[in-house]
Amino acid sequence: MEKDKGPLLVLLGPTAVGKTALSLEIAKSWNAEIISGDSMQVYRGMDIGTAKIKQSEMDGVPHHMIDICDPAQPFSAAEFQDRARAAISDIHSRGKLPFIVGGTGLYVESLCYQYQFADIGSDETFRQRQEQYAEEHGSVALHAKLEEIDPEAAERLHPNDQRRIVRALEVYHLTGETFSSQQANQKRESPYELLLLGLTMDRAELYRRIEKRIDVMLEEGLVGEVERLLGMDAPPHTVPMQALGYKEIAAYLRGEMSYEAAVERLKRDTRRFAKRQLSWFRHMKDIHWIDAGENFHNNLIRIHAIIAGKFQGHLEYKSNQSFF
Incomplete structure (x- = not known):
């Protein structure tokens, strides 16, 4: 391990594949603290629809x-990167292992590597036109506009993810370059000693x-x-109203x-979302893939x-050595 790089453990996988249960066992074994890599779990009050872990379920593992x-407050991948990096530094300073667990590809990948979020700026008039277009023609039609100019970004973004779709269209409008081409030019060197674990599963079982x-x-x-969130009078284009599970019930x-x-x-869109998550992760390199449909104990081993x-040479391993 390079002495100037701290360790970072990452567990990726689509929704419902079993990340939470496995992550708790890993964290307890490795004296780790979990950093959520889910873009919706940052919001207060969005608990059930994001499958957010309850305090009583954390089993003493810091999250x-x-x-x-708050749900009405904008929160970007760049802000996530800044705050999560600070959390990683804090965890390192206390001699513990930072452990990213989540399924939001852009958030996790931007954290794992030295992504630079360029200050491209914004065009509020253009943004409002796209939001109006979505209101008149639907989220699928807006997604189709992105698919025309940037098929790779469209593949990775769910039609309900209006905020990021509008931003991808805005980036192209302002720069003439697609969002995916800008991502492709990012450095793939990590500032951490990185270990990526990925959970996968038979498609039919995952859908079940x-x-x-x-x-x-x-x-x-x-x-x-969802009714409580609607009661906050949040505009339809805000994150809570566009999030998977919230848009449909709203x-x-x-x-x-x-x-x-x-x-x-909701079930159909979640299946499609899981497929997009896997597509994103397949673009990432050096992932150790684990079949989550196999025996839980054997997977832990x-x-x-x-x-x-x-x-092993950097951190004290605390698991029962009979595992080996």
Whole structure:
């Protein structure tokens, strides 16, 4: 391990693949603190729809980058990068292992590598025109505009992710360069001694887990959570109203579709989102892929061996040595 680089452990994977349960076992074994790599879990009050871990479930493992801003407050990948890097430095200073867990590709990748978010500026008039276009023609039509000029970015962004779609269109409008081409020119050198673990799963089983998770979210009160957010009078284009799970239920609450249609759309869009997550991660290099559909205990053994091979000389390994 390079002496001037601190260690950074990362666990990636699509929604509902089982990151939370596995991350807690890994964190307890390696004296780690978890930094959420989920772009929606930064918002207070967005708990059920983001599958945010409860305080009672953390099992003593510190978690960072959760509940740090209000839903109406803008929060960018650049801000996430700044605040997460500060958290990493703090964790290092206390002799612990920083551990990124999440599924928002841009957020995690920008943190792992030395991404520079250029100050391209903005064009508020252009931005408002795109938002108006989405209101009149729908999010899919706005997504199609991006697909015409930047198919790679369109593949990675869900049609509901209106804020990032508008920004990608705005970047092209201001610079003449696509968002994906600018990302491709970013340095791929990490400021950390980086270890990337990725969870994957048979597609049919993942989709079954996604649908079951959504059923549980609804039982736990997702509709009420969205209703409370709507009560805050947030404009339709703000993050909470465009987020997966919130946009669909909000449409039902506004009388734009039936409850059954909203749930079916949510399940469909979440399946598509998971597919996009995997597509993003497949572009990243040096990921150790783990089949999360395999035996949990056996996967832990394999993961502990991978981590030990990378970090054993730097950090005290605390797992039961009988694993090996």
